[in-house]
Amino acid sequence: MASSLHSNHTQICPNPTALNGSSASDGKSQISKKPRLYADPPPLFTPSDIISEFSHHDPAVARINNGSFGCCPSLVLSAQNQLQLQWLRQPDNFYFNQLQPKIIQSRTIIKDIINADHVDEVSIVDNATTAAAIVLQQIDWGFAEGKFCRGDAAVMLHYAYGAVKKSVEAYVTRAGGYVIEVPLPFPVSSVDEIVKEFRQALRRGKENGRKVRLAVIDHVTSMPTVVIPVKELVTICREEGVDQVFVDAAHGIGCVDVDMKQIGADFYASNLHKWFFCPPSVAFLYCKKSTNNSDLHHPVVSHEYGNGLAIESSWIGTRDYSSYLVVPKVLEFINRFEGGIEGIKKRNHEYVVEMGQMLVKAWGTHLGCPPEMCSSMVMVGLPACLGISSDHDALELRSFLRDKFGVEVPIYYRPPKDGEEGGVVTGYARISYQVYNKVEDYYKFRDAINQLVDNAFTCASLPIS
C-alpha cells in the first residue's frame, strides 16, 4: 500500500529565459546560449522507487515500528556518505570552510518549515534527549544560583519519555525543585480529559506559593502514544503564570503539525531522524527569541561557549556532523512525494488508523485513543488472553514476536485499574506507518497474534530471562 501518486505536477516550470538578453535571430547558436533557468522538478516517486529507497531494510521483518528509530532513504544515505568522505579527505578545509555554512543552511530550512521567526532560534543537536538536557540544565542553574526558590515546581506528564523523566530528576529534583506528574488516562477518549488533568496538576504546582518554573509537555507521547493538545496546554500555562514551557516533540516534524508561532512554546524540540527521513541522528531545538535565553548552553562546552546556543551546538568537539548537513537533500526527497511532508503526514495517519482498525477488528479489541488523537502511530489493544501482566511480559512478548514471527513492534503494559473485571486488555502494540510500509506488514502481525491465541499462548509460559 504505497502512497498513491498523481502524475500531474503541482509545480510550474517557467519558459526558458535568455540570460544574455540577445535577440532570437542567431538560430541554433542562440538557442544553445539560452540555458533553461529552471530545470523540470524531479518526478514523484513510484512505488517501485520507494521500495528501492528502502531496500536496505531487512525484508524478512514486518517493520511496523518507525516510531522508535525512524528510517533513512538510500539517496540521503549516499549524500551523507559524500559528506563524510569530504571530511575524511581534508578535514581542516571542511572545518574552516564548509561545516558552518552547511549547518546554517540546514537550520534555515528547518526555520522555514517550523515557522520560526529567526534562524537564531533554531539550534541543531543530536536528539531530543540532548535538547532536554539543554533546557533542564538552565533550570538547575536557576536553583543553584538562587534565581528560583527551593521547592519551586516543574510539571511533566506521567507519560513523559523515560529519558526526559530522568533528566528532570537529574537537573530539577537534584537541584531542589518539586516535580509534579500529570496523570493521564489511558485508554483516552477525548482531549478534554487531558486538559482537565493538566489544569489540576498546575493548580497543585502553585500551592503554597510555589512558582511553576517549567512545564514539560510531550507533543506526542511515546508509550502509550497519544497526541497531546499542546496549543491548548501552552495557553493554560500562560494563563497560570508558568515561567517557561518546553514541548518535547521527539515525534514532531513529519508526524504532527509543527508551527512554532501557533503552538507558542518557549522551547520546542523534535527529532528529524524519526519522521523526517534524516540519518541517525539529528534534531532541532527551537528557542523563542523573546524568552530569556541567555542562559542556554550546550552541556558539552567548546571554544564557542557564550556565542549563543545555535553556535555552541554547531561545534561540540571533533565528531561526525554529516547527519546535521543532509537536511537539504532530505527536503528534495520529501518533495518527490505528492503533497510533500504534509501529504506524507496525512497519508501515514490515514493508513495507520486503517491498519489499527483492521487489527482491533481481527482481535476483538480496541484502539487506545480515538483516531483524531493519534498521529502516524496508534496503540492497538492485544487480546487479553495473552496474559500480559507486567512490563517484563511486554518486553518478552516483543522479543518473541521479533525472533519467532519476524515482526518488530513495541508492546506497552497497561496495569488494570481498580474495579476492572478480568479479561480486560492490558497490552497494547504501538504500530507505526511510514512510506515504506505495506499492508502485508500488518497482516503478518495480525496472523502472528492470531496464531499465538490459537495456540493458547500466555506470557506466563515465556521463559524467565
Next chain:
Amino acid sequence: MASSLHSNNTQICPNPTALNGGSAADGNSQISKKPRLYADPPPLFTPSDIMSEFSHHDPAVARINNGSFGCCPSSVLSAQNQLQLQWLRQPDNFYFNQLQPKIIQSRTIIKDIINADHVDEVSIVDNATTAAAIVLQPIAWGFAEGKFCRGDAAVMLHYAYGAVKKSVEAYVTRAGGYVIEVPLPFPVSSADEIVKEFRQALRRGKQNGRKVRLAVIDHVTSMPTVVIPVKELVTICREEGVDQVFVDAAHGIGCVDVDMKQIGADFYTSNLHKWFFCPPSVAFLYCKKSTNNSDLHHPVVSHEYGNGLAIESAWIGTRDYSSYLVVPKVLEFINRFEGGIEGIKKRNHEYVVEMGQMLVKAWGTRLGCPPEMCSSMVMVGLPACLGISSDHDALELRTCLRDKFGVEVPIYYGPPKDGEEGGVVTGYARISYQVYNKVEDYYKFRDAINQLVDNAFTCASLPIS
C-alpha cells in the same frame, strides 16, 4: 618515508591441532577434518598497503596536521560502514542485541591497552571535550551543594585547550570556584621548568586556606605542543593534597605512553580518532575506581541515568554509535605494523623530530622544545621575517599555506617576551607525523616557506578579512 618494514613476523603461529582427536591414519579426509585452530596472522603492511589504506586523503595536500583531526584507514571505514548498515537494516534488533555487547568489547580492549584495573573504569564518549564536561560538572555541583567553599580552587595549564578552558569557566568559575592558570614557558628547555611553575601555582592555589579541588593537566598540550611530565605532576598533586586530578590527553593513546596505574590520575581522557586510527569520533574517559565517582554523570541524561557513567555513556539517545564499535577492527589494523602501536609511536616520534630538524635547519630557526619533550608533533619556528605578530596573522598565514601551497599545518603565535630583540621567532608551525606521511610533505612545506621568504612576504601584506 613510510615506516620501514621487517619481513619476519614477530608473532608465533602454533602448529595446527586436531580438533577431533582422531588418528592420522585417515589420510586426506583426516587432514581435511583437522582445521587449523590458529590462522596465520595477517602480514605486516607494505608501503603500498599504507598508501592504499589512506587513498581517500586529498593527494594534493601535504597533510602534516594529523594532530587536529586524526585519520582513519579504509579498512576501518569499511567496518564502520558495515555497522551503520546493520543498524539501518534493523535498528531495534541492533539496539536490543548488538549495541551493548559491542560497546563492552571496545571498552575491554581499551582497558587492556591503558592498563586499567576494571572495565567499569572505562567509559566511551564522543571526544575529550565531552569528557571534560563530565569531569567538571560535579565540580559545579560541589560548589552549588555546599561540598566546596566558595573560592576553592581549580588549577589548569595556561596552554590548556580552548574548549577545556571554557568548560572550566562554565562549570567552575560560574559556580564560585577560583581558577589558577599555570604559566608555562615557551619555547621550553626542560621538564623541570614545567614542574617548577606547577608547584608555584599549586602553592598559590592553597593560599588563604583554599582547598584545591581539581587539577586539570594536559598530557600533551595542543598549541603550542609540548609533552607534560604528568606522572611527576600527579605526584606533586598528591603531596599537596589536591582533591582530584584530571589528565586531558586528547593527544594520548597512540601518541604518548598511556598507563593508568603509572600515571596515577583520578580521571584520564584520550581521543581515539586522533592517533588511534578510529573514525570521528570516539574517546575514552578513565575514572579510577578508588576515587569517589558516584557523582559522575553524562550530561545528556537517558533512561540509564544512575547506572554508572560507562552505562550512561553507552546510551545517550538515538545516534550513530558505529565509531564506538570499530575498536576491535582498529586493533587489527594497528597490529599489522611492526611493533604495533608502540612501534608506530616510536617511529612517528623519530620521524617528526627528523623532519622538524630538517626544517629548522633549512629556515635558520629552532624547535619549540627539546626532542625528548615532544611526541609525534613538534613546534617548528618560522622565519621571523614573515612578521607573524598576532593570532590573526597566524590563522591567515595558515589559510595562505592551504590555499596557495597545498600545505595543511596549524600556526601558533607566541608573543615576544619583554626584552626580546627584533628578529625573534614569533611564529611556530605544529607539524605532525603519522604513518601516511612522506618526506615530500615536509619538503613541500619547507619550499613554500622558502618561497614566501624569497618573495619578501610578510603577514602585514595579507588582506584584512
